Amino acid sequence: MGIPYRIYTAATVLVALVAVFLASKSPATPESSFSPVQGKNGTVLFFVNTEYGLSNVHLATISGLLEKYPCTEIHVASFPRTAPKLQRLSALARRKSPDARDIYFHPLPGPEYIKAFSARLGVQGKSVHYLLHPPGMKGLSTLISRVQAAISPWEAEDHINIYTRAGEIIQDVDPSVVVLDTTLQPAIQAAWKSNRTHAYISPNALADNFAGDQPNWGFLWKYSRMGSDFPFPMPWRKIPENIIVTAGFIYSAFVRSDFRAIRKQLEAHGIQDPPRSSRLNRPWIAQYLPGASIPLDFIPPNVICAGPIVLDEVPAIEQDAELTAWLSRAPTVLINLGSLFTYKEEHAKTMALAIADMLAKTNVQVIWKMTKEGNYSDADVLPPVQEDIEKGRLRISEWLSANPVSLLETGNIVASIHHGGANCYNEAIAYETTPFALRAGVPQVIIPMWFDLYNYAQLVEDIGVGIYATRGTAPNWTAENLRKSFLKVVDGGQESLGMRKKAKELGELAQKEPGRLTAAREIARLAILGTQHGGLC
Structure with a gap:
């Protein structure tokens, strides 16, 4: 069987490119x-x-x-x-x-x-x-x-x-x-x-x-x-x-x-x-x-x-005492896709459907940072979670009134759902939850969409602390792949417990200094x- 033409061509081109790459790596000056x-x-x-x-x-x-x-x-x-x-x-x-x-x-x-x-x-x-x-x-x-x-x-x-x-x-x-x-x-x-x-x-x-x-x-x-x-x-x-x-x-x-x-x-x-x-x-x-x-x-x-x-941040209770009290009511899932990402209508609809299913099948509550992009109303995307909002199990805001690090420091966050940024990844690694997970760590669900976000999405699975939520569909989402990923992390099953255990070990290592x-x-x-x-x- 011959080498596929596109691989052969790429390998040929790579020889020239590597020569340029290596030539640019001048010897380190003592x-x-x-x-x-x-x-x-x-x-x-x-x-x-x-x-x-x-x-x-x-x-x-x-x-x-x-x-x-x-x-x-x-x-x-x-x-x-x-x-x-x-x-x-x-x-x-x-x-x-x-x-x-x-x-x-x-x-x-x-x-x-x-x-x-x-x-x-x-x-x-x-x-x-x-x-x-x-x-x-x-x-x-x-x-x-x-x-x-x-x-x-x-x-x-x-x-x-x-x-x-x-x-x-x-x-x-x-x-x-x-x-x-x-x-x-x-x-x-x-x-x-x-x-x-x-x-x-x-x-x-x-x-x-x-x-x-x-x-x-x-x-x-x-x-x-x-x-x-x-x-x-x-x-x-x-x-x-x-x-x-x-x-x-x-x-x-x-x-x-x-x-x-x-x-x-x-x-x-x-x-x-x-x-x-x-x-x-x-x-x-x-x-x-x-x-x-x-x-x-x-x-x-x-x-x-x-x-x-x-x-190091001001404690969450000083940033938003009411939110901090709410966090202590139940195990909380933090959904924060970074400071730059904005939700188009289809993204908001898909996320709302996945959240609704997670809330229906677990005892968690959710805080969702969601900034809209485009002209659509809450009535267009939030009906699946409207009852959860009214019951106080879901909070939605354009900006977090207490920053993510301080929320993690409360010990009440049992899962971090994010885009795969290096800071989000390392913040979740560095902290452990306390009241609701018996000193378990903070597992992660990553929804990557560009550049090195994909590397971190794969990394959480390689080391056993989280889920790459959109494998096979990224950068697009489906309610089904989000729902399955969320539940794997928070449903209390063997896979969920294994991720928490590994996250706990890494959190303890990170906190030594x-x-x-x-x-x-x-x-x-x-x-x-x-x-x-x-x-x-």
Whole structure:
């Protein structure tokens, strides 16, 4: 039997693409050859985006610094919407530690990441439905057309303005360490140009960041590419498809010339990317927890595996006392598909049908974050759950009056239904429920729709803490596959109990030292290197 033509063609193309990929991986420069500008001792400068999914790990690290290392002086450069979040962090930190300092905020110019990303792709408005794509080869064309914009979405003028302002902030603050968001490319370039000590904090899986550094060409046959839902270990039958998807990913990231004109404009201003090898010789703090993450054959020595880096929040009872009291009435399921997703009418109808069936067959109650997209009324979608709303077993709101972390901290959430974002995944891993599950963990149901959401959907099944709800239909839903997935997690059967047991084990492991404190300790260490006392405060 001959090799299928499309696989043979993809493999042939991949040879050329891999040559480009490997050529871009210049040898890591020995750390001893890097002589950074010293900067002001104990001073940390964070560059972060404002979107929750991108910035929460940085905000969590900042909260750890405020709480445990009051001698550090913290500066944050971000877009204006980040400022109120920092004020809340400072207020909470002072309650725990009267010595906590203020955070100095420096606004960045230009559009935020998601606005720039949408504009780059010619999309207007708040909807993110243009991101939706099926996993694997079926979604490859969408993935190829989106990757370069995801790496750095800003048009040349905005990119130059952010880069220039970032350089000015570095010069003014004179930090001893710069902490970078891996998706804020202009700031990464400015930090590299400034020759400052810098570190990365990433919400993403290590398998996404370092798959290309694995031995024996593991990125081709062992590790699923972003946007795929192949299990780990990868079955042999899936390897050809993974090779094709990998070829597309490499092409889109390193070869595709959509934004060549922008690159030329940046280069004309002296703006260049640091070498890829910089990922291997600068501190890289990751949400990697053994047993809860895809195991890698090679973890670079510069990587600090912190486990879930989860934001410390004001207790739920202080955010919404009435909601907190309601949570204590019965085991509660939290449905939250992230801060960006909005429900079209068919999505809302499908979810309502699945919730109605779950409530009819279990004793749980549900809090459902649901923001509409389009002109439809409650009467169009809510009849299946109207009785449950009236009985108080279902609450629906456009925005959660207490944030998800604080809801998990109450111990009353027995399942987290989400879209597969890295933060949602790690928040559920990091906490355990108490009253209703006898110290069981928080199982997850994931409804993925784009990019790495598929990787987390598969991961929860690989490690036994949840269900990939829409396998075979994603990014579309059916009431039947949602209903079955919800019940598997909350019906109290053997499968449900097994997921809770495994989630409990991982939650206990994650809580031995919260990831935000591990990250904070590493940043504090970098910030005071060279101080006279030489020790952590």
